[in-house]
Amino acid sequence: MRNGELRLNAYRDLRVALLGCGSVGAQVARLILENGDELAARIGANLTLDGIAVRSLDAERDVELPRELFTTDAERLVQGADIVIELMGGIEPARSLILLALGGGADVVTANKALIAAHGRELSDAADQVGAQLLYEASVAAAIPILRPLRESLAGDHITRVMGIVNGSTNYILDRMDRFGESAEDAMKLASDLGFLEADPTLDVEGFDAAQKATILASIAFHTEVPESAVYREGITGVTLEQITAARHAGFVIKLLAVAERLTASDGTDGVSVRVYPALIPREHPLAAVHEGKNAVFVEAEAAGELMFYGAGAGGNETASAVLGDLVSAARRHVVGGPGIPGSTHAEFPVLPVGEVLTAYQVMLEVRDEPGVLARVAGILAAHGVSAASVEQNTSSEGRATLIIGTHSAREADLAATVESLRADEAVAEVSSVLRREGRA
């Protein structure tokens, strides 16, 4: 239904302002206009798309939309709205416009992960003050419903761990390397040609994008504010085809994981750990079957056990689906009355340093191929309290051997000290790979 058309139903109108008209915004506008009657029946009110704020009135759009909807005056558009949908991206002016909207009592739906990661608490407090709703399901894993299940469905449970493949482009690259034996360079070029990478690819491959999503997941799962700067982060640029091939032979696949978990530090402090890194996952683990650009979030909770949420983690239409879901939720609440459910950060666990994290490791070494070297390496591990679960030794070349050591769960700080000692040892030519191992098979 188009703006301004005669309406034959008896519903009241809800005025919707859309900020931004990129690939997601254009699809959101299309869906609101095309499915007007059906949305009205679901909501009990008509959604009237008041306008779309853009930087340039003349830019090309993915979808043909009525020209009279476009405006460059975002502030004015926001002021008349019942519900504001923010899809501009970036911090400013998105933040100020959302605060303006909430200040006026409007509900806000956004897909802006950078903004929520950096200013989620501020925006959520502003919403709570006036009983407005702030919804951002689309900010993590696009179409996959994950924030609402974490926040509501698991609200009576204790979530212990959230482990997600939340960046589609790095998953695409690692999946190509794993399944087709492509080099990192070739896989990355393909991802780039297909438009899977952000304009600045370091946001993807260095794990910045995943880290933003990890803070959002952690804050909801653990009722705790987690600043982006507290996320330990390693990207995939150090991952080689050799590592992936070796992992494959050992029954593992390498995935870039965003992990958020409850953790008790060595001094007894209860806290959380939030980290992004490439890790080995057993092939039988549900996350190992997440191919191409798909996303999935694996959740462990005390009572619910293991859950997984799987689907498309990007795409204009897919992200628009999540935005529309939030829009309908916000609108239904608007119609029946009553404030939004306040945000919850009552726990406020400290974010523990990565050194406190307990994980298993796989360490690959080039050593001198002579008697006593294995015992010496084992001694170095033991000296740091790291215990080996498996050792594989292959003669490589010219008096050298390759050792692949799988450890039991060890504290990250102990492992780091172990690797340092190994590097300093004269029997060790090279520590060629250190990878964490996540997920029981």
Place this chain on the structure above:
Amino acid sequence: MRNGELRLNAYRDLRVALLGCGSVGAQVARLILENGDELAARIGANLTLDGIAVRSLDAERDVELPRELFTTDAERLVQGADIVIELMGGIEPARSLILLALGGGADVVTANKALIAAHGRELSDAADQVGAQLLYEASVAAAIPILRPLRESLAGDHITRVMGIVNGSTNYILDRMDRFGESAEDAMKLASDLGFLEADPTLDVEGFDAAQKATILASIAFHTEVPESAVYREGITGVTLEQITAARHAGFVIKLLAVAERLTASDGTDGVSVRVYPALIPREHPLAAVHEGKNAVFVEAEAAGELMFYGAGAGGNETASAVLGDLVSAARRHVVGGPGIPGSTHAEFPVLPVGEVLTAYQVMLEVRDEPGVLARVAGILAAHGVSAASVEQNTSSEGRATLIIGTHSAREADLAATVESLRADEAVAEVSSVLRREGRA
């Protein structure tokens, strides 16, 4: 926190009545009592467990609970409650007690799939009349958040298809047969020994349990009331190890699926189809990796694309997690004020007969091994408008050959007529297996 203890926080109290104390009820009671402080912080109110209505005060419980909580007077318990949790199961007295609770303005949380499947509309209308909340996430796939995502997260999208493994015990049986080559009898005995089967195993193996869940999924996905009697239903008792082995060799696995989809009938009628039957799934499909007693629901939506929700589909603790999630949601809304979101059955699509369903099939035949038989069989298919996608012929014994025909998508009614003609043909000794094929690889 125990009932009656001194409370040091400033929250108001919400009175909770629990009906039933079986494996789920006992865990729900335990979690409410053990996690009182944390739940209070999440909700903004104390949950006071007012009492637990049971049939016998002396029955053994899974969890030790204060004796003074138990009562046999369910009606009286319900009348004083803000939130009623119904975990008795069965239709009566559960239905009357829930109506009594809603009539008094209390919110209701239930895990009772049989009741929701049979009387969901009546209960939902009763809730809407007073603005109370009726939540039943635990009624389908236990711990897996699926109803809330369908109802809220996908509220702005068009769901086209929901395909679920929603009965854990039949999945366990089929999985044992597939992965360990066990006979149907052995796998069923094992499932029974492990306590995976309902007291009346026909509820599981004949698909009644899955059919109830299918009606609930369909009603939420398509905003349409679907009576249980309208669900086409086949169980797994006809599935043989031979079929599973043949499927395995052809790259498929057999799963008992509950399918709900939007469908246009041959006369152009827009409707829905809801059905439960064993079907072939490609090994690469995410549902094929759902092993043992796990459940998963695969959802296809126009904008969101393909989503999957995976986890435990049964268990006292797991189901209690979903019940607690609903309890916290209901309590939060109770605290901030405003009515529940009304149920939505505005679409009211007709449920189309199974004859209108379009699926691909695999038909296995024993035929006379002589020239012209294949052409004859192909002619029978063509006469009914069924088109073959693949044919495999193996000589079996004594002048007989086995034909395995994979069809393109065909109307169920046409396929049924085809099978009838094949059975009547003198060149065909036996139609040994007819299986539907669901899910693209």
